Amino acid sequence: MTWTDLQSALRGDGYVASDDLAVALHLALTLGRPLLLEGAAGVGKTEVARALAASRATRLIRLQCYEGLDAGQAIYEWNYQRQLLTIRAAAEDGQTGKAVEDRIFSRAFLLERPLLAAISQETPPVLLIDEIDRADEEFEAYLLEILADYQITVPELGTITATSKPIAILTSNGTRDLSDALRRRCLYTYVPYPDRETELAILMARCPGVEAGLARQVVGFVQKLREEDLEKTPGVAEMLDFAAALMGLGIADLTRDASVLQATLTTLLKTQSDQAHITPEVAGRIAGRAA
Numbered sequence: 001m002t003w004t005d006l007q008s009a010l011r012g013d014g015y016v017a018s019d020d021l022a023v024a025l026h027l028a029l030t031l032g033r034p035l036l037l038e039g040a041a042g043v044g045k046t047e048v049a050r051a052l053a054a055s056r057a058t059r060l061i062r063l064q065c066y067e068g069l070d071a072g073q074a075i076y077e078w079n080y081q082r083q084l085l086t087i088r089a090a091a092e093d094g095q096t097g098k099a100v101e102d103r104i105f106s107r108a109f110l111l112e113r114p115l116l117a118a119i120s121q122e123t124p125p126v127l128l129i130d131e132i133d134r135a136d137e138e139f140e141a142y143l144l145e146i147l148a149d150y151q152i153t154v155p156e157l158g159t160i161t162a163t164s165k166p167i168a169i170l171t172s173n174g175t176r177d178l179s180d181a182l183r184r185r186c187l188y189t190y191v192p193y194p195d196r197e198t199e200l201a202i203l204m205a206r207c208p209g210v211e212a213g214l215a216r217q218v219v220g221f222v223q224k225l226r227e228e229d230l231e232k233t234p235g236v237a238e239m240l241d242f243a244a245a246l247m248g249l250g251i252a253d254l255t256r257d258a259s260v261l262q263a264t265l266t267t268l269l270k271t272q273s274d275q276a277h278i279t280p281e282v283a284g285r286i287a288g289r290a291a
Contacts, residue, residue, distance in 0.1 A: 002026070006055075015044070015051035016194070016201045024189035025052065034147050034168035036132075036183065039191035042235015044202075045171040048191075049128035052167065059125040061166070063114035065135035071142050075115045075152055083109055105156040115143075119150055119162035127166040132182075133175045140182050147185045194236065196223055202236060207243050217254045218243045220290035225268060228278065228286075234268040241267040254287040261287060 001009075003019075003026035010017045010025075017025070021037075025048070028035035037045040053060035063074055083104040090100045112120060118127040129143070146152060150162035170186060172178060194202060200219045203210060210218075222239045234242075245264045246254075254261055262280050269275045278286075 001029075009055040010048075010051045011205065013051045013054040014205050015047055016198055016205060017048070017051075018194070018198060021048070021189055021191060024187060028169075028187050029167065031187070032165060034170060034186040036170045036172065036178075036186035036188045037191050038172045038174055038188070040193065040233065040235075041173050042233065042237060043191045043193050044236045045191050046128065046130055047236075049126050049130075049169040049171075052169070053126040056126070056167075058123055058167075059121060060128060061114050061118045061121075061125050062128040062130060065129065065131045065133075065139070067134060067136060069135045069139050072113070074113050074139070075142060075146075076113055076154060077111050078105070079109050079111050107157065110154070110157070115146055116152055116160070118166040118168075119146070119152065119160070119164075121164055121166070124164040125166050127168045129168065129170045131173060132170050133172040133178060137179065140179050144181055144185065147182070193223075193226060193233075196220070199223065199236065199239065203240065203243055206240055207247070210243055210247060211252060214246060214252055214254075215243070217287070217290045218246065221254055221286055222268065224286045224289055225278070228282075230269070230271075230274045230277065232270045232274060234270075238268050238270075254290060255284070258284050 003023045006026050006029070007017050007019070007022035010022070024035060027033070037048060039045055049062075050060060086104050086109075087100060090096070090103075110116075114127070118125055132140070132143075147168060150165050152160045154160060168186075193199075196219055199222070200215060203215050203219060207215075218239065222234055222242065226233050242264060245267050249260060249264070251257070251260060251264075258280050261283055265275065265278060265283060269278055
């Protein structure tokens with residue numbers, strides 16, 4: 001499969017990838033390397049993994065990162081309740097010692113969290129490590145063994161090697177610097193907000209019933225809105241919600257009814273200060289330049 005074939009496959013699943021992103025994905029697949037996608041929230045980084053999994057008809061396994069995430073939540077943990085019940089049952093049967101210990105510390109008692117699950121699939125899944133910059137720096141060290149060798153060490157069992165090698169996609173919103181060691185293990189591409197033509201293609205692909213004139217106005221309006229001084233810049237998902245809201249209300253022209261336009265901005269503006277900043281006058285001015 002060439003990178004253009006991959007680009008077409010992603011488009012078939014509703015994701016319009018730029019040439020740079022399609023090439024980066026193709027190289028990650030060809031070289032078997034993790035791909036780190038960095039960019040502002042809302043540019044479609046997470047959707048890349050979803051579309052890639054759909055286009056390859058494989059499982060998507062997602063690890064959502066957050067502050068305080070540890071190995072027990074991300075890699076594996078023991079099923080302590082089941083172990084305790086097994087110990088009690090064994091004691092009632094007169095079983096003790098190493099045989100019971102070996103039994104309760106076997107793979108059958110191991111709870112797979114996303115990272116262990118990802119290397120345990122017969123068919124290579126897409127492993128999405130989402131918002132890695134939200135996790136602590138210490139957690140990155142847990143990832144290095146997995147991303148370097150696709151294996152996990154469980155002290156009681158030894159090293160578990162990958163049944164198949166997952167396709168690893170990491171995303172970052174750039175809220176903190178990632179370690180050099182993590183970056184070295186990944187291919188990298190920056191994902192910006194889409195340009196006008198790309199975003200229009202996204203809208204037409206995801207909302208095929210939208211009228212062409214309205215689609216141009218929606219994309220133009222959202223792109224102009226992103227130039228305003230906002231706390232939370234609307235992303236692609238918000239643009240799609242905005243278009244769906246207008247279609248649902250039967251609006252075919254953003255300049256036709258200022259009050260309706262203002263009401264639909266709840267799909268785009270997600271803080272009180274942003275809603276206060278984009279007054280009806282400002283929204284009308286942007287709409288007039290959106291076509």
